[in-house]
Amino acid sequence: MSTMSDDVTTLAEIKARVLGFAQERDWEQFHAPKNLSMALAAEAGELMEHFLWTTSEASRDAVKEPVKRAKIEEELSDVVIYAIEFANMTGIDLAAAIERKMAANAAKYPVEKAKGRADKYTEL
Amino acid sequence: MSTMSDDVTTLAEIKARVLGFAQERDWEQFHAPKNLSMALAAEAGELMEHFLWTTSEASRDAVKEPVKRAKIEEELSDVVIYAIEFANMTGIDLAAAIERKMAANAAKYPVEKAKGRADKYTEL
Amino acid sequence: MSTMSDDVTTLAEIKARVLGFAQERDWEQFHAPKNLSMALAAEAGELMEHFLWTTSEASRDAVKEPVKRAKIEEELSDVVIYAIEFANMTGIDLAAAIERKMAANAAKYPVEKAKGRADKYTEL
């Protein structure tokens, strides 16, 4: 039975699930920020592996094929689970941090300058 | 004014913010799954850079130093922002996907076998 | 004065340079395989950052622009320097390992099956 969904689930609820999973297994001892940052990056690598040789445009359709899609959902979940456990272990309020970062990004990439351009802010 | 926090913010709210940011800048054209997976992995690399030469144990304290902590919060946010935009562009319900993945993980790592052990499930 | 070039430089010569650099700075204490694998992956992330929003085809030309090319050469060098230091610290003969891996790859991807196809060997 699925009880979590983006519409109703807060980050705090996911954090609690992820923390509980680690605590039940006595895994907090392994979850140093250094280790979690590595695990996160390794999972990000696995997500990328689905798109190595396809073009960017073709990757939009590739994610629709059911078997591939199920695997991609798993890799993406692994990435976010480690990001959330990193937030757990370091006491970071992730939603607040994201809001601050997006405000900083908005200042670096003002709409009138950045619209339709993929350039780095230093080159706008 | 900060309005988002883990206690009250749902993933759908963060998704909407991240999507709005991209749409205002006409950036969806760049946000193919392939490209987002790369950006996510590159940001994961930047998060790791804070912990390259420290021991795992020392990394628990390293995240408490205020200047470093502010940067780490930014890198972690970047990772999650790209993960969320990936979910936006592919129509993935992230909370539901995480719940499914955690159920699969629980089956691979039963508490009685995995407790206190960092081994891969194939070696338990 | 440049003295190294692909045509004449052996891996052993590069290994010795990289090792000497670390030894002069008393850095071998930091160069545990775990740490070097992270540094390598972080540098790989920096190399990717040059290609996030470009198409694969356009990336073939992007590497020709002189300023960008100089940076890309630096990122690629960083990756290989860490790979070589990893080989130094673990006593791996890199050329021999590459030869073995290429023989394994040739068995997984026989020319007649793999020609012109980007599929994983499990799907050929």
Added chain:
Amino acid sequence: MSTMSDDVTTLAEIKARVLGFAQERDWEQFHAPKNLSMALAAEAGELMEHFLWTTSEASRDAVKEPVKRAKIEEELSDVVIYAIEFANMTGIDLAAAIERKMAANAAKYPVEKAKGRADKYTEL
């Protein structure tokens, strides 16, 4: 029969092997710099996976266990093979680029300042 080893093999010889492998399979069409940078980073992630939950110190011994060592040699080879193919596809003289980068690193990390310290050059 093994014919390559670090003592005698030049980078040009490895480049030729790697290029020949791709050409026989008509894979150059897939080997855009963007794609190769992703493949390289994904393989770097696989190398890291061997060291996620071990301490840095323990990783020095972990690489000596024969079964694990064989896998680590394969992952390291994959990383370097993609780096070399990147150099092939972009016409980079890797040994010369490494020599230039090491000269730049020596300027950023002078022995008298950097000795025994893992700090970034901006903090020396």
